[in-house]
Amino acid sequence: MPTAQQTPQQPQQQQHITNEDNNGVNELNKVEDDNMPNLSTLSLDELKQLDRDPEFFDDFIEEMSVVQHLNEELDSMMNQVENISRENETKGTHLVELKRRLSDDYTALKTLGEKCDQLNKKYLKKSEEYAPQHIRELLQIAASNADADCDRHVEHFLNGKIDVQTFLNTYQSSKKISAERKAREERLGTQLSALERAGI
Numbered sequence: 796m797p798t799a800q801q802t803p804q805q806p807q808q809q810q811h812i813t814n815e816d817n818n819g820v821n822e823l824n825k826v827e828d829d830n831m832p833n834l835s836t837l838s839l840d841e842l843k844q845l846d847r848d849p850e851f852f853d854d855f856i857e858e859m860s861v862v863q864h865l866n867e868e869l870d871s872m873m874n875q876v877e878n879i880s881r882e883n884e885t886k887g888t889h890l891v892e893l894k895r896r897l898s899d900d901y902t903a904l905k906t907l908g909e910k911c912d913q914l915n916k917k918y919l920k921k922s923e924e925y926a927p928q929h930i931r932e933l934l935q936i937a938a939s940n941a942d943a944d945c946d947r948h949v950e951h952f953l954n955g956k957i958d959v960q961t962f963l964n965t966y967q968s969s970k971k972i973s974a975e976r977k978a979r980e981e982r983l984g985t986q987l988s989a990l991e992r993a994g995i
Contacts, residue, residue, distance in 0.1 A: 927987055934980035941973030 844851050856862055923929055945966055952962035 927983060931980055931983045931987065934976050934983065938973050938976035938980060941969050941976060944969035945973065 846852075857866075948957070948962055948966045948969060951957045952959070952966075957965070
């Protein structure tokens, strides 16, 4: 009995597979029919012309739907390539402009850097000139020069090169300058000492 039950099922399975295979073949044939022209519709003369005439053959191939589809895809790809090329050209122009701006900015920055260095050198020089310690040294030198002038006026008076009135005027003027410079130097020295003690 089991054998008798299995026997009817096997043909049904084979029949089902055969139907599926037939459906697949039919679909494939349908695709081929859509893409390939039906040569059976051509006359014998047309078939012979197709074999002999390359131009007629080319026209026949061009009319095939698959070839037309490929040509359309090719045209689309060419359009895409042209669009990409135009975009690259535009971006290339923009890139050149950016490079030019960068070069200009670099030149301007370099010029500003050189000017900054020059101003910094001037600032350091002025800072040294107006540094309190440097001013104190200048006051000491100026006071020493004024004392030297006093000594020279005395020497000229003793040697009889100048009269009494001239000696008094020049000596008093030089002595006053010396005293003022020494006083300034002392005040500045006191201030610097106070700042040093304060840790400034």
